[in-house]
Amino acid sequence: MSRDQAFTDAARTLGHSFDGEIKAGGNYVPLVRVGDTIHVSGQVPRVADVVVVTGRVGAEVTLERARHAAQVCAMRALALLQRSLGSLEKIRALPKVNVYVQSADDFTQQSEVADAASALLLAVLGPAGAHARTSVGVYQLPKNAAVELDLVAIAEAEAD
Amino acid sequence: MSRDQAFTDAARTLGHSFDGEIKAGGNYVPLVRVGDTIHVSGQVPRVADVVVVTGRVGAEVTLERARHAAQVCAMRALALLQRSLGSLEKIRALPKVNVYVQSADDFTQQSEVADAASALLLAVLGPAGAHARTSVGVYQLPKNAAVELDLVAIAEAEAD
Amino acid sequence: MSRDQAFTDAARTLGHSFDGEIKAGGNYVPLVRVGDTIHVSGQVPRVADVVVVTGRVGAEVTLERARHAAQVCAMRALALLQRSLGSLEKIRALPKVNVYVQSADDFTQQSEVADAASALLLAVLGPAGAHARTSVGVYQLPKNAAVELDLVAIAEAEAD
Numbered sequence: 001m002s003r004d005q006a007f008t009d010a011a012r013t014l015g016h017s018f019d020g021e022i023k024a025g026g027n028y029v030p031l032v033r034v035g036d037t038i039h040v041s042g043q044v045p046r047v048a049d050v051v052v053v054t055g056r057v058g059a060e061v062t063l064e065r066a067r068h069a070a071q072v073c074a075m076r077a078l079a080l081l082q083r084s085l086g087s088l089e090k091i092r093a094l095p096k097v098n099v100y101v102q103s104a105d106d107f108t109q110q111s112e113v114a115d116a117a118s119a120l121l122l123a124v125l126g127p128a129g130a131h132a133r134t135s136v137g138v139y140q141l142p143k144n145a146a147v148e149l150d151l152v153a154i155a156e157a158e159a160d
Numbered sequence: 161m162s163r164d165q166a167f168t169d170a171a172r173t174l175g176h177s178f179d180g181e182i183k184a185g186g187n188y189v190p191l192v193r194v195g196d197t198i199h200v201s202g203q204v205p206r207v208a209d210v211v212v213v214t215g216r217v218g219a220e221v222t223l224e225r226a227r228h229a230a231q232v233c234a235m236r237a238l239a240l241l242q243r244s245l246g247s248l249e250k251i252r253a254l255p256k257v258n259v260y261v262q263s264a265d266d267f268t269q270q271s272e273v274a275d276a277a278s279a280l281l282l283a284v285l286g287p288a289g290a291h292a293r294t295s296v297g298v299y300q301l302p303k304n305a306a307v308e309l310d311l312v313a314i315a316e317a318e319a320d
Numbered sequence: 321m322s323r324d325q326a327f328t329d330a331a332r333t334l335g336h337s338f339d340g341e342i343k344a345g346g347n348y349v350p351l352v353r354v355g356d357t358i359h360v361s362g363q364v365p366r367v368a369d370v371v372v373v374t375g376r377v378g379a380e381v382t383l384e385r386a387r388h389a390a391q392v393c394a395m396r397a398l399a400l401l402q403r404s405l406g407s408l409e410k411i412r413a414l415p416k417v418n419v420y421v422q423s424a425d426d427f428t429q430q431s432e433v434a435d436a437a438s439a440l441l442l443a444v445l446g447p448a449g450a451h452a453r454t455s456v457g458v459y460q461l462p463k464n465a466a467v468e469l470d471l472v473a474i475a476e477a478e479a480d
Contacts, residue, residue, distance in 0.1 A: 009321050025271050025292075026274070028257070028278045028293035029274075029291065029292060032291060032293050033253075033255075039256070040292060041256040041292040042293065042296070052272055074359045092354070093352065096355070097348070097353040100294075102458075107460055108460055110460065112346075114348075115348075119347045121238055125346050125399075132349060132351050132360060132361040134362030134470045137458055137460025138299070138458055139458070140263040140268045140297030141268070141270065141296055144297060150294045152359070184453075185431050187438035187439045188417070188434075189452060191452050192451055194474050202455065243465045298422075298457055299459040300423040300425065300430065301456055308456060
């Protein structure tokens, strides 16, 4: 199965569409490519114009919902890469993923939240999706999002 | 107008001078260049020896003051790049900016804070300043700073 | 003294062994190398299976213990690089280190915590260990760790 098909299947499983425009919410851009290195901006779990999981994980947000939020963030990052590159097949590597979890003061399962995003990235990209990761528990996130995720991807070198 | 002139103008508008030495406060360096990639250390809104905006945004710090703080952080990063490269004209791209906002527990406008820094970077650097961005709300920052910002810049390749 | 010897000496001084396996705790990998750039995943101060410093710095964790934690995180990152490269002599540069400190709401000495890790990295790697750094105070960390650290290293180019 192609990565793009795996992406479509993952969207269906999550119950969300990522076909619409994914805008940056200010004076920045969704991603920047320099050479083969692509930095993707921090993604919150927004679908169309709605942040689908808001609040503090471990208090008003369950671990299960936070994992869903992390997956939506990862799908948005993949959607941006797919549009920029034409196909997810053009991703050579995914060296780093950062996951920020808006946490209750006694919530220490940030890794378990991030792991849902990591599993999705591996499921869609296969071995090229193997990544280093940092996950931390932050105090607040834009739009009261429960999770935010950014990443660095490496594209296949362009033909001369 | 040159980028260096735009930088000087921005400093005047902010009402701060960035002519003094910008030191790293410990066993690290303000920036590291490897090849054409430059990592700039996290900058707090310090002018000379004073952190000019301290406290928690959304509580004792207003959105307006936090945006000012974000701009001071961005100016410090630009000042470091200017000194290292000789001129801001030598910046080819600005792939990633990270903004950390010391936030009150119900403050969710981290993007609006970060956006002031982003606008300044674009105003000074023009299209080369287009960047991916992540902004999060943290619990505390060094020196009780309201905002901290770091970035990755790409320099023009050096002539052989 | 070789860097690998300096690493061994630092482990003895800290009173911990870093000889065991250092696993990633989920669907990610400890580090990813693409070209000469290596991203190391966020390291908590775990020795074998125990996180040796947990809790909020400035409340139940002293500055001194937090600095110890930061050093353990740095040693784990070095241990991963040593295994991947065969020797720490293969590290050409260390452009960026990020330090996340689980902080009490009035604790503002994140730089002082991070500085212990920075000093250790310089002691082991020498001038190649000079790095840009960002340190922030977060609300929670995985496993209730007091500190988390990640970094980007540059390896010597491989012979063709």
